[in-house]
Amino acid sequence: MRKLRVVIAKPGLDGHDRGAKVIARALRDAGMEVIYTGLRQTPEMIASAALQEDADCIGLSILSGAHNHIVPRLMELLKDKGLDDVLVVIGGIIPDVDIPKLKEMGVKGIFLPGTPMQEIIEFIQGNVRARV
Amino acid sequence: MSFSSVSCLKQRMRGDRMRVSCPAQTPLWRRADGYNALCMKTVAESGKARWQHETLEPALKKSPERATTFTTISGRPIDRLYTAEDVEGIDYDRDVNNPGVFPYTRGIHPTGYRGKLWTMRQFAGFGTPEDTNGRYKTLLKAGGTGLSVAFDLPTLMGRDPDHELSLGEVGKCGVSIMSLADMETLFDGIQLADITTSMTINSPAAMIFAMYLVVAEQQGADWKKISGTIQNDILKEFIAQKEYIFPPRPSMRLITDIFAFCADQVPKWNTISVSGYHIREAGATAVQELAFTLRDGLEYVQWGVDAGLDVDAFVPQISFFFNAHSDFFEEIAKYRAARKIWAEAMRDRFHARNERSWKLRFHSQTAGVSLTAQQPYNNVVRTALQALSAVLGGTNSLHTNSLDEALALPTAEAATLALRTQQIIAHESGVTNVVDPLGGSYFVEKLTKDMEDGALAYFRTIDAMGGMVDAIERGFPQQEIAESSYRFQQAFERKEKIMVGVNAFVQQDDPPLEILYIDESTSDTQLAKLEALRKTRDRERVTRSLDALRAAAGTTENLMPRILDAVRAYATVGEMCDALRDVWGEYEEVPII
Numbered sequence: 001m002r003k004l005r006v007v008i009a010k011p012g013l014d015g016h017d018r019g020a021k022v023i024a025r026a027l028r029d030a031g032m033e034v035i036y037t038g039l040r041q042t043p044e045m046i047a048s049a050a051l052q053e054d055a056d057c058i059g060l061s062i063l064s065g066a067h068n069h070i071v072p073r074l075m076e077l078l079k080d081k082g083l084d085d086v087l088v089v090i091g092g093i094i095p096d097v098d099i100p101k102l103k104e105m106g107v108k109g110i111f112l113p114g115t116p117m118q119e120i121i122e123f124i125q126g127n128v129r130a131r132v
Numbered sequence: 133m134s135f136s137s138v139s140c141l142k143q144r145m146r147g148d149r150m151r152v153s154c155p156a157q158t159p160l161w162r163r164a165d166g167y168n169a170l171c172m173k174t175v176a177e178s179g180k181a182r183w184q185h186e187t188l189e190p191a192l193k194k195s196p197e198r199a200t201t202f203t204t205i206s207g208r209p210i211d212r213l214y215t216a217e218d219v220e221g222i223d224y225d226r227d228v229n230n231p232g233v234f235p236y237t238r239g240i241h242p243t244g245y246r247g248k249l250w251t252m253r254q255f256a257g258f259g260t261p262e263d264t265n266g267r268y269k270t271l272l273k274a275g276g277t278g279l280s281v282a283f284d285l286p287t288l289m290g291r292d293p294d295h296e297l298s299l300g301e302v303g304k305c306g307v308s309i310m311s312l313a314d315m316e317t318l319f320d321g322i323q324l325a326d327i328t329t330s331m332t333i334n335s336p337a338a339m340i341f342a343m344y345l346v347v348a349e350q351q352g353a354d355w356k357k358i359s360g361t362i363q364n365d366i367l368k369e370f371i372a373q374k375e376y377i378f379p380p381r382p383s384m385r386l387i388t389d390i391f392a393f394c395a396d397q398v399p400k401w402n403t404i405s406v407s408g409y410h411i412r413e414a415g416a417t418a419v420q421e422l423a424f425t426l427r428d429g430l431e432y433v434q435w436g437v438d439a440g441l442d443v444d445a446f447v448p449q450i451s452f453f454f455n456a457h458s459d460f461f462e463e464i465a466k467y468r469a470a471r472k473i474w475a476e477a478m479r480d481r482f483h484a485r486n487e488r489s490w491k492l493r494f495h496s497q498t499a500g501v502s503l504t505a506q507q508p509y510n511n512v513v514r515t516a517l518q519a520l521s522a523v524l525g526g527t528n529s530l531h532t533n534s535l536d537e538a539l540a541l542p543t544a545e546a547a548t549l550a551l552r553t554q555q556i557i558a559h560e561s562g563v564t565n566v567v568d569p570l571g572g573s574y575f576v577e578k579l580t581k582d583m584e585d586g587a588l589a590y591f592r593t594i595d596a597m598g599g600m601v602d603a604i605e606r607g608f609p610q611q612e613i614a615e616s617s618y619r620f621q622q623a624f625e626r627k628e629k630i631m632v633g634v635n636a637f638v639q640q641d642d643p644p645l646e647i648l649y650i651d652e653s654t655s656d657t658q659l660a661k662l663e664a665l666r667k668t669r670d671r672e673r674v675t676r677s678l679d680a681l682r683a684a685a686g687t688t689e690n691l692m693p694r695i696l697d698a699v700r701a702y703a704t705v706g707e708m709c710d711a712l713r714d715v716w717g718e719y720e721e722v723p724i725i
Contacts, residue, residue: 013285013301015374018414018501021614021725022621028725038723039374040297064285065540065650069300093505095540095649113505113538114634116625 004128007055009037009046011074012066019091020061026117027059027124043070047077050086056128057087067094067102075105087128091115180215188212205459205629206417207619208582214574222577227472231567235475237468237580239526240491244567245558251529252554253330253495257282257307258541259654261317264307267544268322274548275555280330280531281318282306283340288375290336290709293658303654305541306332310662311704315343316350325353329360330405330495330529335377337364338386338692339708342699345398361402361451361495364390367428367600368407371609372414374721377709380601382716386691387432388439391446393692403446404432405453405495411609412455413501415617418462421455422583423590424600424609426473430591431600433482447478448488456522456530457499458514464570465579467525470494473584495529496522503538507633508645511535516553523557524570530554540647610724665702673701678711685715 008024010017017039028034035053037046050058058078062070067090078084089109090102099110109123202210211218222228229235232242241247254276257264268279283306286298292310293302302308309315324347333340341362348358366383369376376383387404394403408416408425416424429450436446452470457463474492478484498518503511512535519532532550534542542550558564570576597603604610623629630636677698684694698708 012299013289013291013297014305015369015376016413017374017723018617021723022415022618024725025614025618026621034725036723036725038721042296064301065304066300068652073299093539095647096644097649114631116635117621118625 003031003033004056004124005033005035005053006057006059006124007035007037007046007049007053008059008061009041009049010039010061011041011043011046011070012062012064013040014062014064014066015039016063017061019063020059023059023061023091023117023120027121030121030125032124043074043077046074047081047083050078050083051081055083055086057089057124059124060088060090060092062090062092062094065093067092068098071102071107072105075107085129087124089120089124091120180213180217183213204418204462205457205620206419206462206616207623208417208419208462214578216574218574218578219581222581227581228571228577234479234487234490235472236491237472238568238571240471240493240528242567244526245523245564246567249558249564250523250527250554251278251328251495252276252551252558253278253280253529253531254547254551255280255282255330255332255497255531256542256547257284258305258648259303259307259650260657261307261309261314263303263654265318265320265322267547268318270544271547271551272322272327274551276551278328278330278529279322281332283331283333284308285375287336287340287705288333290339290377290705290713292704292706293655293662295706300655302658304650308654308658309340309343309705310658311665311702312343312346312699313661313665313702315340315347319344319347319351323353324348324351324358327360330363331361332363334363334366334369334373334375335383336705336709337362338390338695339699339705341390341401342692342695345696346699355398357400358398359400359402361405362390363407363453364404365407365428365453367431367604368410368425370604370719370721371411371424371428372416372613373410376719376721378712378716379719380604382685382712383719384432384435384601388435388441389690389692391432391436391441391449392439392690394449395441395445399449401449402451403449405451406432407453409453409455409497411613412457412499414613415620416613417616418457418459418466419583419586420590420609420612420616422466422470422473423587425452425454426470426477426587427591427594427600429474430477430481433478434599437482443478443482443484444486444489447482447484448486448491451528452492452494454494454496454522454527455499456496456518456527458502458518460517460521461570461576461579462583463518463521464525465576465583467494467496467522467527468568468571468576468580469583469587471526472580473587493528495531496525496527497531498522498533500533500537502631503533503535504631504634505538507639507642508535508538510633511538512549512553515550516557519553520557520561520563523563524568526568536645536647539645540649543646543648607722607724610721614724662704665704669702674698674703674707677701678703678707681708682711682714685712 010020024034024036088107091111228237231239256267284303285301287309291298394401406429408421412421471492475490478489498515515532532553534546534550536546594603681694
C-alpha cells in the first residue's frame with residue numbers, strides 16, 4: 001500500500017508557520033508522505049499542488065482570519081479539477097461562528113489551538129478516501 | 133560570587149566595615165564599595181555534599197520527588213537546590229554590579245522603578261484607521277502611557293488591499309494603512325509631540341515611518357523632539373516571523389539608511405527594536421531567543437559601522453523586544469543576561485564609549501503562544517505571572533496580552549483588563565519598591581550565567597559562519613528553532629509539559645466568550661478609499677516620486693528623502709514597495725521543517 005500523501009499549505013499573507021511545520025513533521029513521522037508548500041500560497045497554487053502531487057489530503061494552516069475568502073475559492077477549484085474527494089482539513093484560529101459554514105463547504109476537519117497531533121493523525125488516517 | 137581567596141584577602145585588607153561585620157568568613161558577595169553584603173553562614177560552608185548525605189537522602193527515601201528530572205519550559209534541567217557553590221566564578225563587580233553600573237545586570241537605572249515605572253504600552257490595531265483611532269483614544273484615557281500600532285498583513289507585506297494576496301486579510305490582524313491619508317486619520321486628535329508611538333512594521337518600515345514623520349510635520353511637531361520606535365528588524369523576519377519582502381542584503385541597506393537619517397534628523401527616535409519575541413513564539417528556547425536576538429543586534433551594529441557610521445551616533449537608539457514567557461525564573465535570568473552581554477559586546481567588541489550605547493533597553497510582551505483557547509480566563513493568570521517576570525527582569529516597557537487572544541484580536545474590555553494587570557503589579561504588589569529584588573539569589577545568578585554562556589556559544593557558531601546574514605542564508609537559526617519547536621510539541625504530547633486546560637485539567641463545554649469579529653466591511657471601505665485616492669491625487673507627482681525612488685534604489689544614496697517625497701505625494705505602501713521590488717526582487721525562502 002502506498003503511503004498517504006498530504007499537502008500542507010499556508011495560504012494568505014501570514015508567515016506564522018510554526019504550526020504548519022510541526023504538523024508536517026508529525027505526519028511525516030507517522031509514516032505519511034508530506035509535501036509542504038511553503039508560505040503565501042494562493043488557492044490556485046494549492047489546488048495545483050494537490051493535483052500534481054496526487055494528494056489524498058490537504059491541510060491548511062490559517063491563523064489570520066482569511067479563511068472565509070480562501071476556503072470557498074479552494075473548494076471550488078478542487079471541484080473543477082475533479083479533486084473533490086481529497087480530504088481537506090484546517091488547523092489554526094477559526095472563530096466558532098465560521099465552523100458550520102466551512103464544514104458545509106466540504107472541510108472535514110477543523111483543528112483549533114491545543115489539538116494533540118495524534119488526534120489529527122488519526123483523523124486523517126480514518127477519513128481519507130482510498131484513491132485509485 | 134566568587135571570591136577566590138586572593139580577592140577575598142584583598143577585600144579584607146581594604147574593607148574595614150567588612151571586618152567588623154564578619155571577620156572570619158569567606159565573603160560571598162563583594163560589592164563595589166568593598167562591603168560584603170552576604171556574609172552569612174551558608175550551606176556552602178557545611179557543604180552541599182554533606183547536606184545531600186545527611187538531610188536529602190533520608191528525605192528522598194521517605195518520599196521520592198515527583199519526577200526524576202525537572203526542566204524549564206525550554207528543556208533546561210534545573211537542580212533541586214542552588215547554593216553558594218553554584219555561584220563560584222561569578223564576580224559581583226565584574227559580572228553583576230549595582231544597578232546603573234556596567235555591565236547593568238541588575239538594571240540600567242540606579243533607582244529601578246522607584247524613579248519611573250515602565251511604559252505600559254498596549255499593542256493595538258484593527259480594521260480601518262478610524263476604528264483604531266477610537267481604540268487609541270480609549271487606551272490613552274484608561275491611563276496607557278504610549279501607543280503601539282499593529283498593522284494588518286497587507287500593510288506589513290507592502291501590498292495594497294486590491295492585490296491578489298490581500299484577499300480576506302484587510303484590517304484583520306491589525307489596522308490597514310495604505311497611504312499618508314490613512315496615517316492622518318489614525319492619529320487624528322492625538323498630538324504626536326505629546327506621546328511616544330511604537331510601530332510594529334518591518335519590511336516597509338521606512339515607508340510607514342516616513343508617513344508618521346509627515347503627520348508630525350503637519351501637526352507642527354519638531355522631528356528633533358518626537359520619539360517612538362519602529363520595529364524595523366528584518367533579520368528576525370527571515371528567522372521567524374517571515375514577513376519579509378526584499379532579500380536580506382538590500383533589506384539591511386534600508387535599515388542602515390534609517391540609522392543614518394535618524395542620527396541626523398530624528399535623534400530621539402528608536403530606529404530599531406531588535407526582537408526576540410517572534411523568535412520565541414516560533415518555538416525557540418529562552419537561550420535561542422537571547423542568542424539570536426542579541427546576535428541580530430550585533431549584526432545591525434556591524435552593518436552600521438560598515439556603512440561608515442560612528443558607533444555612538446546610532447547605537448543608543450537601538451532597543452530590544454523580548455518575549456515574557458511562562459517559565460518565571462528562566463525569563464528573569466534571560467533579561468539580566470541580555471543586559472550584560474550587550475554592555476560587554478558594545479564596549480569590548482565595538483569599542484563604544486558612550487554609556488548609552490552600553491545600556492540595553494527593552495520592551496517585553498507576554499507570550500501569545502502560551503494563551504489557550506480552552507478556559508480562556510486562565511490566560512489572565514498566565515499573563516499576570518509573565519508580566520511579573522518581565523518587571524522583575526527590569527523591562528523598560530511592557531505589553532500584556534488579553535485573555536481572548538488565542539481566539540481573536542482583543543475586545544476593548546479584554547484589552548483594558550490586560551492594562552489593569554500591569555497597573556496592579558505596578559501599584560499594589562510592592563515589587564517596584566526595590567531595584568532587582570532577585571539579585572543575589574543563588575539560583576537566579578547561576579541561571580543568568582548559564583543563559584549568558586549559552587548565548588555566547590551560539591555567537592561563536594554564528595561568527596564562524598560569517599555573521600547572522602550568512603547564518604540565515606544557510607538556514608541555521610531557522611533549523612535550530614524548528615528542532616526546539618518540535619521537541620516542545622513532543623514533550624507536550626507526552627504530558628511532560630503541562631498546559632492547564634489543554635492537556636490536563638480539561639473541562640468540557642467552556643462557556644463561549646464574546647470575541648471581536650472583524651467583518652468584511654473594512655476591506656470594502658479601504659478598497660473604496662484606495663480607488664478615490666488614486667483618482668484625486670496628483671498622478672504625475674506620484675509617478676515622478678516613484679521613479680526617483682526606483683532610480684535611487686540602484687545607487688548607494690540614502691533612500692529616506694526619496695521615500696518622504698513619495699509619501700507626501702500620497703503614493704501607497706504597495707506602490708513604494710513595488711518600486712523597490714523592481715530593483716531588488718523578492719525573497720523566497722527554502723522552507724525548513
